Amino acid sequence: MKKFLLIIISIAILSAYKVETKKWSKSDTFYGFLKKYSIPISLYYDLPGNIKRKVKRIRIGETIFLLTENNRLKQALIPLDDKNQLQIINKNNKYLTKIVPIIYETQKKYIEVTINNNLNYDLYKATNLRSLTNKIINIFSDKLNFRYIPKNTKIKILYEEKSRYGSVKQIKVLYASIFNKFYQYNAFLNPYDGRYYDERARSLKGMFLPAPLHYKRISSKFGMRLHPLLHKWRMHDGIDYVNRIGTPIKSVADGKIIYKGWIRGYGRVVKIKHRDGYITLYGHLRGWPKGIYVGKWVKQGQIIGYLGNSGLSTGPHLHFGVMRYGKWINPLKIRKSAKITLWGKQRKNFFAYISTLKKDYNIALK
Ligand SMILES: [Zn+2]
Incomplete structure (x- = not known):
């Protein structure tokens, strides 16, 4: 009996499983990681293209999970982004990979x-x-x-x-x-x-952001002006914001994209329809981020394009227009008046939600 116990204990000591977490440091690379645990480089080559790109860009400071046995890797979890992680499993010295969701x-x-x-x-x-x-x-x-x-x-x-x-x-x-x-x-x-x-x-x-971008200056306001390229008096039906090419342009309010493409004069354009009869227009764009298309719902502050110089333009700037019920209005005059109050079903749902919250956390409002 004593001998039997001893054998069990020594097996436990010999097969030393170790669980640890480590922070991915500046000097860490995926290649170095494979090498450290003697994992064949073919593991990297067998990964799908998008995962290959991600393992090359593991964020510094990310925590990776390691299960080792006598310094041999048995399992690893490496975060690839906010949602997914790469799981590496050692099964009889064959390494398998899987993409699994990160559990928070x-x-x-x-x-x-x-x-x-x-x-x-x-x-x-x-x-x-x-x-x-x-x-x-x-x-x-x-x-x-x-x-x-x-x-x-x-x-x-x-x-x-x-x-x-x-x-x-x-x-x-x-x-x-x-x-x-x-x-x-x-x-x-x-x-x-x-x-x-x-x-x-x-x-x-x-309901609106003060401006759709970080800008250096306003080069042209809303109103009549002598057009810099056409040399004729024209109505300038928006505001021109100046900044560098590539500056992210954000939707000033929640809404739905109703136009994306080229409009003569305005160049590359996005048009967004908002509640209460508002439409906003963003012109002279250099381009659009992925996932911006007609019919897409966007949130206030979401990037919908990048500042450019397309169309009839004297230099890199954003032309920003606001239309209400079919008429261009001064974008600088809309902000203060437009607040959102929930009505109808939205209001009912909101009150139901906050009354449970107030009860659960003993929230007392004066
Ligand atoms: Zn303009």
């Missing part, structure tokens, strides 16, 4: 923080998350300036954390409230459209 752990957290120093410092101290501050600033950016926050302001945040092997990969703010003796602002993420609304179903942000 999701956790909801509810915090209340008093802002004593500044938002960034106090939030980081409470959560250890760097990206949370930017999300909060972005949610309330139309409501308040975080540089001037009265003393004793409190902020409550309910957020969802997605992590892998203990490191946080993604956070989503589900609810946030900022309050002091002067005001209270509440923001609920509406799961049906991905926007933030207050407790009365009014959007925190305008």
Whole structure:
């Protein structure tokens, strides 16, 4: 009996399985990884083309999972992007590969923080998350300036954390409230459209972004002008934003693409139809990102093209036009007036959702 036990123990020691996680470093390469574990290079050549490209670009700092036995690789999981990972399995010294989804752990957290120093410092101290501050600033950016926050302001945040092997990969703010003796602002993420609304179903942000790009300057405003190329007085029915060729152009509001192609004068164009009778036009583009086509629904802030110089244009710029009920209007005058309030079924769904949230997390609104 004693001898038998000894044999079992020594087998366990001999077959030393080891589980570890490692961070992909700057000096790591997929080729080096194969070499380290004596895996034949044919494993790489047998991968499909798109996966080959991905293993060459494994992000620095990504965590890879390793199961080894006496320093021989038995299994590895290498993340390729936010969704998928490459699994390598050693089966009797034959190496098999598989693409499997990354499993994240999701956790909801509810915090209340008093802002004593500044938002960034106090939030980081409470959560250890760097990206949370930017999300909060972005949610309330139309409501308040975080540089001037009265003393004793409190902020409550309910957020969802997605992590892998203990490191946080993604956070989503589900609810946030900022309050002091002067005001209270509440923001609920509406799961049906991905926007933030207050407790009365009014959007925190305008329906439109202030501009469809980061720009250096406006070279021409809306109105009558002497056309720089035609040398005739013409109505300029939009705004010209100047920046470098290739600057990403974003849709200023949620909507549906109704035109993509060439329009004489405007060059390469995207036209998007939005709610309440609005259409926006983006002209002189250099090109479009993948997945931009007529009929596609886009979100506010989504990239729909790149700044160019196509069509009748004196230099790289974006021509941005806004039409309402068939008439061009001044894009600089639309922003403030256009807020979204949920009505009908959308409003009902939103209220049903936030009432469960309020119950579950004991959220009290003043
Ligand atoms: Zn123009």
